[in-house]
Amino acid sequence: MTLTLKQSRRLQSVLLGTLAWAIAILIFFPIFWMVLTSFKTEIDAFATPPQFFFTPTLENYLHIQERSDYFHFAWNSVVISFSATLLCMLIAVPAAYSMAFYETQRTKRTLLWMLSTKMLPPVGVLMPIYLLAKSFGLLDTRLALIVIYTLINLPIVVWMIYTYFKDIPKDILEAARLDGATLWQEMVRVLLPISKGGLASTLLLSLILCWNEAFWSLNLTSSQAAPLTALIASYSSPEGLFWAKLSAVSTLACAPILIFGWISQKQLVRGLSFGAVK
Amino acid sequence: MNTSTAKAHMDIPQPLRKSRLRNPGWFLVSPSVGLLLLWMIVPLGMTVYFSLIRYNLLYPGENQFVGLENYTYFLTDSGFLPGATNTLLLVGSVLLISVVFGVLISALLEASEFFGRGIVRVLLISPFFIMPTVGALIWKNLIFHPVSGILAALWRVFGAQPVDWLAHYPLLSIIIIVSWQWLPFAILILMTAMQSLDQEQKEAARLDGAGPVAIFWHLTLPHLARPIAVVVMIETIFLLSVFAEIFTTTNGGPGYASTNLAYLIYNQALVQFDVGMASAGGLIAVIIANIAAIILVRMIGKNLTDKP
Numbered sequence: 001m002t003l004t005l006k007q008s009r010r011l012q013s014v015l016l017g018t019l020a021w022a023i024a025i026l027i028f029f030p031i032f033w034m035v036l037t038s039f040k041t042e043i044d045a046f047a048t049p050p051q052f053f054f055t056p057t058l059e060n061y062l063h064i065q066e067r068s069d070y071f072h073f074a075w076n077s078v079v080i081s082f083s084a085t086l087l088c089m090l091i092a093v094p095a096a097y098s099m100a101f102y103e104t105q106r107t108k109r110t111l112l113w114m115l116s117t118k119m120l121p122p123v124g125v126l127m128p129i130y131l132l133a134k135s136f137g138l139l140d141t142r143l144a145l146i147v148i149y150t151l152i153n154l155p156i157v158v159w160m161i162y163t164y165f166k167d168i169p170k171d172i173l174e175a176a177r178l179d180g181a182t183l184w185q186e187m188v189r190v191l192l193p194i195s196k197g198g199l200a201s202t203l204l205l206s207l208i209l210c211w212n213e214a215f216w217s218l219n220l221t222s223s224q225a226a227p228l229t230a231l232i233a234s235y236s237s238p239e240g241l242f243w244a245k246l247s248a249v250s251t252l253a254c255a256p257i258l259i260f261g262w263i264s265q266k267q268l269v270r271g272l273s274f275g276a277v278k
Numbered sequence: 279m280n281t282s283t284a285k286a287h288m289d290i291p292q293p294l295r296k297s298r299l300r301n302p303g304w305f306l307v308s309p310s311v312g313l314l315l316l317w318m319i320v321p322l323g324m325t326v327y328f329s330l331i332r333y334n335l336l337y338p339g340e341n342q343f344v345g346l347e348n349y350t351y352f353l354t355d356s357g358f359l360p361g362a363t364n365t366l367l368l369v370g371s372v373l374l375i376s377v378v379f380g381v382l383i384s385a386l387l388e389a390s391e392f393f394g395r396g397i398v399r400v401l402l403i404s405p406f407f408i409m410p411t412v413g414a415l416i417w418k419n420l421i422f423h424p425v426s427g428i429l430a431a432l433w434r435v436f437g438a439q440p441v442d443w444l445a446h447y448p449l450l451s452i453i454i455i456v457s458w459q460w461l462p463f464a465i466l467i468l469m470t471a472m473q474s475l476d477q478e479q480k481e482a483a484r485l486d487g488a489g490p491v492a493i494f495w496h497l498t499l500p501h502l503a504r505p506i507a508v509v510v511m512i513e514t515i516f517l518l519s520v521f522a523e524i525f526t527t528t529n530g531g532p533g534y535a536s537t538n539l540a541y542l543i544y545n546q547a548l549v550q551f552d553v554g555m556a557s558a559g560g561l562i563a564v565i566i567a568n569i570a571a572i573i574l575v576r577m578i579g580k581n582l583t584d585k586p
Binding site: 014034094115122128132218219233 | 306307311313314317318320321322325328383386387389390391392393394395398399400403405406407408409412413415416417425426427431434435461462466467470511515518519522525526540543547557559561564567570571
């Protein structure tokens with residue numbers, strides 16, 4: 001039997017589609033399995049062979065608060081991520097503004113240098129930061145993490161905002177200036193409204209990075225200021241069967257960021273690729 | 279812009295325009311540059327100092343100058359060679375996996391229109407947004423676990439003995455976990471890049487008789503050079519200091535089988551309290567990272583800053 005061109009095109013599309021779906025399901029499977037496990041009883045969660053069909057229970061979610069003080073950790077994550085992100089944006093916007101609109105020969109070198117500070121592996125400065133935090137009484141405080149997250153995300157945030165600002169025609173700002181706008185008015189009244197999409201996605205990326213950061217949070221906090229990453233890591237030592245509860249805690253910890261990510265994927269790409277991809 | 283302002287702007291005499299455009303840059307940039315400079319210099323300076331003295335938190339007060347002793351100890355430590363090798367293996371394999379599969383999977387998504395492509399996209403990029411500690415623990419307890427993990431069940435279906443992944447193939451397991459987290463990032467970037475490929479150019483090539491492979495090789499891949507550069511750059515930054523995934527799964531073991539430099543130094547510092555040696559190790563990690571950075575910037579830095 002021979003196929004017409006149209007038929008073979010359709011067949012090809014179905015085959016490729018099936019393959020794509022298979023890969024997507026494979027990659028997504030661990031997350032799906034985590035969510036599924038969070039609705040099992042601990043006995044079902046440990047059952048062999050693994051149970052795909054079971055009577056779902058909300059028990060794990062109901063027990064999270066009493067077993068792990070979930071909201072304490074979640075609140076730390078929220079406070080730390082939002083404070084660090086806002087602080088970072090406040091410092092980065094002026095820098096990106098001047099680099100994008102008053103580009104000099106040094107600008108590109110400065111940008112690359114900023115990025116190169118990200119190349120500094122955190123372990124390289126673990127000891128000094130740990131001891132500094134200790135001597136200032138900042139161990140296990142939110143402030144320490146806020147300051148550190150601000151600094152480690154600063155290069156990426158400056159780059160992203162710079163990329164968005166680069167796409168704004170200079171004429172618009174010049175016109176505002178000729179109408180007598182001060183630098184402050186120019187930024188707040190003209191620049192920020194035009195670039196709110198870009199700024200919003202930068203904000204989102206910074207939030208995601210802060211929320212998921214797990215080197216400094218594991219090393220500098222123990223209980224008082226510990227965010228969700230630390231709570232989850234504390235489940236790594238096996239103390240009996242609590243995988244259903246672990247899954248429930250993890251689902252709660254990841255859900256907000258995952259949904260953020262889904263919504264903003266398009267804008268994130270542009271910023272994350274420093275404008276290489278539009 | 280309305281025409282009157284545009285016109286006014288044309289009529290401005292040159293000197294005035296120039297003075298209005300005077301660079302306010304330095305004081306706007308300086309907070310960022312200053313803070314980053316402080317962030318680099320103060321801790322790095324302290325690390326250099328600590329690396330030259332004997333400094334163990336368990337033996338306070340014995341801080342005499344020991345020269346390069348900490349470095350020799352660190353470099354001859356039985357963990358250094360495996361640590362360095364594992365770091366390179368981890369970074370290299372994850373980069374390779376995410377670039378190769380990233381290109382293939384995004385090409386697959388672009389190749390044809392099919393049912394639910396939007397959903398497939400969302401599913402594919404999701405792991406990137408998952409906390410590293412969560413990702414690692416899901417893999418450890420729900421996938422790799424030798425008794426109740428999915429893989430164990432799969433092995434049993436085929437009548438094979440389940441494998442204790444993290445105990446017998448620790449580095450491979452960690453490479454799988456980390457790739458699972460970073461492949462979606464590559465897909466996210468590359469997929470979007472492919473959508474911006476000029477369709478007419480592709481059509482023209484097809485009409486000239488180029489097959490899909492030739493089109494992919496001569497048209498799509500060159501178009502992806504810049505996005506691939508970006509993926510390599512960003513991933514290298516994060517992969518050189520993978521920590522949480524090891525911390526929550528294997529603790530670097532068994533032995534040093536899955537210890538990377540980041541984990542080795544953490545171990546010296548906060549488990550054995552040897553600040554001096556940890557600092558020496560930290561500096562060696564910084565040097566390795568900088569070598570990687572210089573090579574990368576040489577290779578792809580141009581790709582990053584130049585507009586296409």
